[in-house]
Every structure is written in C-alpha cells, then in structure tokens.
Amino acid sequence: xxxxxxxxxxxxxxxxxxxxxxxxxxxxxxxxxxxxxxxxxxxxxxxxxxxxxxxxxxxxxxxxxxxxxxxxxxxxxxxxxxxxxxxxxxxxxxxxxxxxxxxxxxxxxxxxxxxxxxxxxxxxxxxxxxxxxxxxxxxxxxxxxxxxxxxxxx
Amino acid sequence: xxxxxxxxxxxxxxxxxxxxxxxxxxxxxxxxxxxxxxxxxxxxxxxxxxxxxxxxxxxxxxxxxxxxxxxxxxxxxxxxxxxxxxxxxxxxxxxxxxxxxxxxxxxxxxxxxxxxxxxxxxxxxxxxxxxxxxxxxxxxxxxxxxxxxxxxxxxxxxxxxxxxxxxxxxxxxxxxxxxxxxxxxxxxxxxxxxxxxxxxxxxxxxxxxxxxxxxxxxxxxxxxxxxxxxxxxxxxxxxxxxxxxxxxxxxxxxxxxxxxxxxxxxxxxxxxxxxxxxxxxxxxxxxxxxxxxxxxxxx
Numbered sequence: 001x002x003x004x005x006x007x008x009x010x011x012x013x014x015x016x017x018x019x020x021x022x023x024x025x026x027x028x029x030x031x032x033x034x035x036x037x038x039x040x041x042x043x044x045x046x047x048x049x050x051x052x053x054x055x056x057x058x059x060x061x062x063x064x065x066x067x068x069x070x071x072x073x074x075x076x077x078x079x080x081x082x083x084x085x086x087x088x089x090x091x092x093x094x095x096x097x098x099x100x101x102x103x104x105x106x107x108x109x110x111x112x113x114x115x116x117x118x119x120x121x122x123x124x125x126x127x128x129x130x131x132x133x134x135x136x137x138x139x140x141x142x143x144x145x146x147x148x149x150x151x152x153x154x
Numbered sequence: 155x156x157x158x159x160x161x162x163x164x165x166x167x168x169x170x171x172x173x174x175x176x177x178x179x180x181x182x183x184x185x186x187x188x189x190x191x192x193x194x195x196x197x198x199x200x201x202x203x204x205x206x207x208x209x210x211x212x213x214x215x216x217x218x219x220x221x222x223x224x225x226x227x228x229x230x231x232x233x234x235x236x237x238x239x240x241x242x243x244x245x246x247x248x249x250x251x252x253x254x255x256x257x258x259x260x261x262x263x264x265x266x267x268x269x270x271x272x273x274x275x276x277x278x279x280x281x282x283x284x285x286x287x288x289x290x291x292x293x294x295x296x297x298x299x300x301x302x303x304x305x306x307x308x309x310x311x312x313x314x315x316x317x318x319x320x321x322x323x324x325x326x327x328x329x330x331x332x333x334x335x336x337x338x339x340x341x342x343x344x345x346x347x348x349x350x351x352x353x354x355x356x357x358x359x360x361x362x363x364x365x366x367x368x369x370x371x372x373x374x375x376x377x378x379x380x381x382x383x384x385x386x387x388x389x390x391x392x393x394x395x396x397x398x399x400x401x402x403x404x405x406x407x408x409x410x411x412x413x414x415x416x417x418x419x420x421x422x423x424x425x426x427x428x429x430x431x432x433x434x435x436x437x438x439x440x441x442x443x444x445x446x447x448x449x450x451x452x453x
Contacts, residue, residue: 001157020159021196023186044187045341050254057254062186064179066159067202112253130340131252 005069009034010078018065024058025049027065028075036076036104040133047132050105051075057112059131076104079111086152087111090145098136106132110146119154122147161202165209165317169290171201173313178203180224181258183251184267209262209317212236221319223262228253230261230274237443239323240281241435242330242349242428246273248444249334252341262316265301268308268372275302275373276349277332280363283321289313295320302372327360328353329436331445333428334367335412335420340447344368345412348400348425350432352388359383364396364429369404369421376403379425388433397426 002017009032016031028051029035040048042061049061052074079085087110090096097103106129113120113128120128125146126139134142160176162168168178177197179185181204189196203209203224210224212233219235230236231248250256250264250273264272265285278298285301287294287310296309298319303309310316324330334347347367352359364379378399386392406417427449431441442448 003159019156020200021156021189042190044183044251044255047252047254053258056257057252058258059183059252059254061190063182063258064159064186064200064202066161067179067182067204069161109254112257127340128253130338131254 003066005066007032007065007068007073008071009073010075011072016065020064020066022065023061024051024053024063024065024068024073025060027068028060028073034075034077037108038101038104040101040105045133046102047105047109048102050108050132052108052112055112055115057109074108076107079107085111086149087114087145090149091142094145094148095141096137096145097141098134102132102134102136106134106142110142114146114150114153119150120146156196156198156200158199159202160200161205163205165206165288165315168201168203168206168315169288169313171199172315173290175199175312176201178315180204180260180263181226183255183259184263203315215320217323219321219323221261221321223316223318224260227251227256227259227261227264227274231256231443235323239328240277240321240330241443242277242280242332242351242432243274243321245332245444245446246277246349249273249336249340249446261319265298265319266308266310266316268302268304268306270305270370270372271344271347271368272373273332273334273344273347273367276347276365276367277330277351278319278321279365279373279375280330280349280351281321281324282363283319285316286318286320287314288317289315293317299375304371324351325353327355327436329432329434331428331431331435331441333424333431333449334446335424336446336450343411346406346417346420346424348421348428350425350428352383352429352432352436354388354436357387359386359388359392359433362396364400364425366400366404366421366425369400369406369417371405374403376400378403383429388429388436390430393426393429393433394422396429397422400425
C-alpha cells in the first residue's frame with residue numbers, strides 16, 4: 001500500500017508515493033532520481049549513503065523515508081551551489097577522490113563535521129569520518145582536504 | 155513487510171497505536187538495520203514517534219537528571235552536567251556508532267533494543283536510573299536493571315512506550331567510567347565493556363557499583379565487585395579483586411568479535427581500567443571523555 005510523501009531534497013519538494021518500509025536512500029535514488037548518495041553496505045557501516053536531515057548526518061539506508069516528511073534533506077547534489085563547494089574543490093585538489101563511491105558520503109559527513117567543529121584537529125577529522133569507509137585513497141587526501149578547508153576558513 | 159505507517163502527533167496517539175499492535179520507530183538505527191540484516195523483518199505496523207518534542211531533551215529536576223526517550227546520543231555525550239556528574243554515561247554515549255548514529259539514534263531506542271553490548275546500559279544501571287513506561291492504562295517506573303530480560307528482550311509490555319529516563323545525580327565525591335574493549339577505537343560495537351562508579355569518603359571508597367557489558371545475556375551488575383571495593387582505598391589490589399569478580403560473573407559467548415575465553419580474560423582488564431579511571435576522576439584527576447580511547451593507549 002503506497003503512502004503519499006512530500007520529500008524536500010536540496011530545497012525542492014518532491015511529491016512521491018512510497019511503500020511504508022521504503023528507506024530514505026531508496027526514495028531519493030529511485031523515486032526522486034538523485035543518485036549521488038550510494039548504497040554501499042546497506043547496513044549503517046560504510047556511510048556511502050550519508051545525507052543531512054535538518055543539518056544532521058543520517059545513514060539514509062537505515063532511515064524510513066516517511067520519517068523525513070516535513071524535514072530538510074540534503075544530498076551531495078545540494079552541496080554545489082552554482083559551482084563546487086570549497087570542500088568539493090579541496091577533495092579534488094588533495095586527491096581525496098579515487099573510485100568516487102564513498103565521496104558523496106564523505107563530503108556530507110565532512111560538511112556536518114565542519115559545521116559542528118569549525119577548526120578540528122587531524123584526530124577529530126579522522127574520528128569524525130570514521131563512519132565513512134574508503135577502500136581506495138587510504139584516507140590521507142580526504143583528511144588533508146577537510147583540514148585545508150578548516151584552515152582556509154579560520 | 156510493513157503495511158501501515160503512522161506518525162504520532164502526541165504521546166496518546168503513539169500509545170493508541172501501540173495498543174493496537176504497532177511497533178515504535180524513532181531514529182531507525184536499530185529497527186531498519188535489523189530488517190536489512192534479516193534479524194527481524196520490519197513490523198507490519200509502525201508508529202513513528204520522532205515528532206514528539208515532549209520526549210526530547212535533558213533537564214535537571216531536583217537531584218535527578220531527566221532524559222527524554224528521544225534524546226540523541228550526541229546530546230547526552232556533550233551535555234555539561236552529564237560529563238561532570240555522570241561521566242560514565244558520557245563515555246558511553248560518545249562512542250556509539252559514528253556521528254550519524256549519534257545524531258539519529260535515541261536513548262529510548264537503545265534501551266528498548268536491549269543489546270547485551272549496548273554502551274549506555276552499564277552506566278545507567280550503576281547510577282540507579284529508572285525508566286518511565288507509559289501505556290493507555292497508566293505509567294510505571296522500572297529500574298534499568300530490571301528492564302532487560304535477555305538479548306533483544308525487555309520486561310516492557312507490548313502497549314508500553316519508554317518515555318523518559320531518570321538518573322539520580324550521585325554525591326559530589328563520585329567518579330565514574332565506562333570503558334570498552336574495541337579493535338579500531340571507533341565505529342564499532344563493544345567486544346567487552348565495564349562500568350565503575352565509586353564514591354569516596356576521605357581516602358576510602360564509601361560506595362561502589364560495577365557492571366559488565368557484552369559478557370552476559372544482558373548488561374549485568376556485579377555485587378561481588380562492589381563488595382571488593384567498598385572500604386578499600388581504591389588502589390591496584392582491590393581494583394584487581396573486583397576485576398576478577400567481574401570476570402567470574404561473566405557468561406561470555408564466542409562470536410565473530412571474540413572467543414569466550416578472550417572475553418573472560420578481557421573482562422578483568424576492562425573492569426580494572428574502569429575502576430582505576432573512576433577512582434582517579436573521583437579524586438579530580440582528568441581522564442578525558444570518552445575514556446576507552448585514552449585508557450587503551452594508557453594500558
């Protein structure tokens with residue numbers, strides 16, 4: 001039985017109809033059509049599906065889409081405003097992207113981290129991103145990218 | 155397969171839904187993940203309770219800290235009063251999952267999920283916390299120590315909703331610590347965990363509580379460990395006696411994270427570390443929150 005849902009993603013309201021058990025990840029990818037967020041483990045371990053829900057990080061694979069009604073969802077597509085965000089530019093500059101599968105979740109996670117801790121230490125960045133797994137880069141470029149954005153801001 | 159979903163606008167809404175067989179969902183971090191892992195399918199009928207503002211937040215009520223069931227782990231870990239007076243609870247809340255888990259997962263959900271490896275259960279049991287359970291027929295208080303009935307099982311009835319947790323603030327001369335054994339220092343589930351709460355009178359321990367985590371079908375208090383500590387100076391020898399009592403009280407299992415024998419051996423190590431850190435904190439010595447990371451490096 002499908003249920004109507006108005007889902008606000010990156011400032012746009014999408015009128016959807018979903019099964020009650022549909023996850024936020026599935027709703028955004030398959031119903032809205034924004035495929036930036038990825039399904040990695042589908043188990044809240046890898047963070048590839050991470051989005052912001054009212055500004056707070058959420059593993060969208062483990063959240064019911066219907067619970068996002070009336071709230072603001074931000075995906076990686078929403079980070080670029082006219083051009084790439086400083087964080088996205090920094091990922092490119094520091095080699096924080098290789099295969100790219102973890103990148104949308106990394107960018108969302110790092111955005112949440114910097115919003116909460118504008119001037120993090122390297123250890124705080126590493127712990128903050130510990131819910132986001134990357135199998136290519138060894139994390140070094142990612143951590144440097146996040147630190148560079150914090151340094152440029154402060 | 156879930157057939158029906160409602161979002162409660164009031165506690166009464168939620169209680170009515172529970173009475174007709176629905177299961178509550180808040181942050182989804184256990185319910186939805188379990189369904190994906192095949193542990194338990196999503197319930198046929200779900201009532202979402204995330205909009206119930208009255209179930210959210212931390213407030214001081216006399217000498218009691220009242221924590222709403224929907225309070226997220228992040229807020230608990232960062233709360234000044236929790237860090238200062240209920241430090242073990244901050245130690246525990248700060249290491250649950252990743253920052254996304256801590257931003258969505260709620261205290262009530264974590265308690266009702268009743269995992270033997272849950273982080274906050276030991277601290278809440280040692281502080282003598284109680285939970286409020288509401289149903290359409292009334293409200294009752296249950297000690298956290300009496301809430302857990304087994305892995306994934308509680309003593310709450312089908313129609314009952316956990317609405318709040320009341321934690322008595324301990325005397326000022328109290329120190330506490332939750333420490334867990336972990337392999338990566340972040341983003342994982344306790345292999346073994348231990349909580350210690352000690353209250354000093356002069357140089358002696360006047361009162362103590364010890365609990366073990368991921369070592370029995372539920373988080374468990376260890377009275378024999380408490381007896382080993384009370385009246386002592388809280389030094390290495392009584393800490394080791396209490397730690398051995400904790401190991402003796404464990405009924406560990408072997409699973410993918412550790413063998414039974416390794417868990418039992420580590421029960422003593424983690425309990426000793428938790429006791430030593432709690433004693434240090436009771437004397438005003440800084441042990442950073444969360445303690446697990448720091449104590450692991452300190453040995």
